[in-house]
Amino acid sequence: MRTVKTLLAGDHFVRNELLATALSALDEVSFDFREVSLPWPLTPYGRVAEVDEASDAEDQLIEALPGIEIAVTQMGPFTERVLDAAPDLKLLVVCRGGPVNVNVPAAIKRGVVVASTPGRNAVAAAEHAVALMMGALRNLPRLQRTLEQGEWRSDLYAYDECGLELDGSTVGLVGYGAIGQRVARVMLAFGAEVLVADPFVDEATDGIELVALDDLLRRSDVVSLHARLTDQTRGMIGADQIALMRRGAVLVNTARGGLLDYDATVDALESGQLGAAAFDVFPSEPVPAGARLLTAPNVVMTPHLAGATRQTALRAGSIAAEAVAAYLAGKDPVGLVSA
Template sequence: MPRTQVLVAGDHFVTDALIREALNAELGADALSATTLTLPWPYTPYGRVAEVDEASGDEDSLIAALAGAQVAVTQMAPFTERVLAASDALKLIVCCRGGPVNINVQAATERGIAVCTTPGRNAVAAAEHTVALLLSALRGIPQRHASVQAGEWRSDLYALTECGSELAGSTVGLVGYGAIGRRVARILAAFDATVLVHDPYLPADAEVTSTPLAELLSRSAVVSLHARLSEETRGMIGAAEIAAMPRGATLVNTARGGLVDYPAVVEALGSGQLGAAAFDVYETEPVDPASPLLTAPHTALTPHLAGATVQTAQRAARLAATAVGAYLRGETPPALANPDALAVR
């Protein structure tokens, strides 16, 4: 039986070696003939390539590497209309991320090229990072760390007005209840926090009920965002929503920067309406060095790396290999973004 030609277009996170190891475990070393293309991300930031976004590498290198390939596995390669048009043998692309933003899915569908993703690959990492940021904000850990580094030993931080807050006994509102939100809820339960959820798309058999957003905001000492970014959710937390939260509440966002009005956050931190804020995502990335958010009080900030763990990369490779295996066995692969492509196949 001839080997299936596969392009492994890894990077320095989901590496070529991880993908090839997962493919061999799923299908056997003799089932595939693999070529590799190592993309420069994350040492070189991703960006827009032609009509696709959050991509790494260039079209010409990808076209050359795809010669004869029937399957491609990647996280960041730019599968543009031009690339797809030049890849006659290609039948399957597996994207090692939650959404195929670096793939022109419509153009792939028109050519009968199936596109799969690996949703949930970073749910554990993102949930744990969310709680780490939340605790850092509640206890002012970044500021305390900087103080100790500066040679200070501030006993005045025991003053009642300077103390942080506990999660135990607090009400935490989760906006969005997908794979990450559900895991955050389980972690918070271990802290004896009360969890409210707002998600209008909860399935009928969900173990929680959706609380109206206005009620969730008014009752929650901490609000953590886990919603997808869409026209419906863009800017969903602005000045009015922040004003509806209890004074001194904490806002956490590890989902997408476009969910939040950041100038409103800065103003609320300055006024004390927000007691703290913790963010891993921002409206513009990287953050403008002149952004007032960087000097706002009581913040815990990280550079969009909530999902960056060794286990996330390993899980993404395994999920991708599972999709390749299903497709090659003639099954409908999991997390298929364009089922109509199978009809063309």
């Protein structure tokens, strides 16, 4: 039986013991584990050298990597400096949707196969998006605050004050990947009409209408963002796009803060162009004290926790183990990343 020297660089979410359990279930291989425990999410991630969204732990990885053939991490900063210290590394599995914490060209140049774990948080993120959407439609934070303040606001039953239903509404999804597809299925179950704008999708399932982005914005009662952040999508929803939306529409962003102009969004909330908004992601994280968004009307917010479920962490380990199994079998792993 082959023994593979493997580095587990987990954290307080995707724990090393979860990764070890998933890998140890593979047949016909044993692992000689070396472990590094990273501080995320107790310590926020950030930019480390040339990579993004990583724990500042280059020195820890450099010390642990000699002799390692396989490394599995979520937030480990695999910079060029770290990769230079890993001459025996052949496979790097990143337990997230994309390896933003890895210098992928440098890894590939050194013969390292890089894989991610696509879809690991699709269920959690989709469910969270739906929860935020419903919270915004029914203005749940406002209602809770009235009770906390000792009020019983039956006047909020008034026509001009009460919320909206998903049934019969038009919901526009910007992006139709694993998360967007799940949200679409839930929206259809609620009885909503679903529009999708995604330049990489040629056809959708029954009940989904593919449209151009401007058409989606004009027709939707609710717009939910599920696109990846790229040079092409950065700032894709700004003042001009919000002006196209129906007055009183709801805007939801659980994807990436860089997709949306938040100043324009606050302007639209204050003017009534947007009826409500819900966010799990922001242009600066954490949100700066005094940010206009914190006092904007009719906003539901959570601190970038859409993917935070125990099932997500377990799924990350199982998908990572599948990638390792494929590599050991001489096959391309799911989530293979190219430069």
